[in-house]
């Protein structure tokens with residue numbers, strides 16, 4: 001216990017274990033003795049008692065000092081003690097949390113190192129794919145010229161076809177990687193996006209694939225959301241393209257695009273009646289370069305990882321429900337735009353508000 005002037009007046013055996021002081025050494029010492037020099041300099045011990053005096057208690061977590069000068073991280077609670085309304089002092093309870101603190105620091109260091117490595121890897125992938133693009137375009141261009149050469153014998157013709165197809169595949173890989181590495185943290189292009197208009201544009205771009213497979217695409221009335229139009233377009237494009245690619249040969253492919261609004265977010269879904277995904281493979285889907293048993297279908301395993309990155313950077317989430325041989329529903333939620341209001345709170349703009357502002 002500490003008296004009103006900050007002097008320690010009683011002791012319990014835990015003090016010996018935690019701080020190293022015997023009873024006779026501890027009693028009569030100023031309570032500031034267990035604080036670090038830096039905290040004493042800025043009057044932390046005094047401030048703690050004054051807070052307890054006005055609020056009834058003061059809690060904090062900070063480094064403290066033992067008798068031998070070593071430090072430990074402690075959570076402390078100072079409680080005001082009164083007798084018949086008269087302040088008689090304070091009781092302080094402390095718990096050694098050093099291990100927990102060190103563990104948290106270690107975790108934070110690891111998370112920072114991981115984020116740094118991830119950033120470096122993403123930058124590397126971005127630079128490599130950017131630099132690969134030009135020579136690949138050259139190979140593709142010349143291979144196409146060669147393909148038209150009437151002097152080619154049938155064997156050479158087949159070889160040139162392979163070069164053209166292989167290069168086309170690599171160009172797509174390089175472009176997809178570039179899209180994945182685009183800095184989705186850049187919020188300068190975020191605005192209100194009319195997703196009905198966006199979907200029309202995406203479907204126009206997929207017209208050939210839609211016609212080739214005779215796909216029916218149905219869409220709900222779609223809302224306006226707060227997002228980066230180009231990146232959101234990539235999400236729709238990847239999901240719809242997958243719905244077409246992974247269709248089931250036994251039925252006419254059908255894709256449904258829906259939107260549902262909640263108080264806090266818009267949930268979009270892209271449903272197909274394709275081959276579906278087994279339950280144990282679902283968790284792998286959104287990881288970069290992960291492909292399921294899809295060797296018969298061209299792809300590179302970047303599309304869903306890109307969708308996840310875009311959606312998560314908008315503060316949303318993406319998931320899938322699927323049944324093998326029946327189809328899949330890929331859903332993603334995008335939070336409504338949140339604006340800071342006076343007092344530090346936040347307010348969500350509803351769909352109609354966002355539509356008016358657009």
Ligand code: ADP
Pocket residue numbers: 238242243246272274275276277285290291292293294298299300301302303304305328
């Ligand atoms: P890609 O299609 O280029 O392989 P994605 O990242 O878009 O890469 O998809 C990863 C994998 O998820 C695909 O290889 C495929 O096995 C599976 N997949 C994606 N969408 C669907 C879908 N609609 N139906 C069934 N499987 C799908």
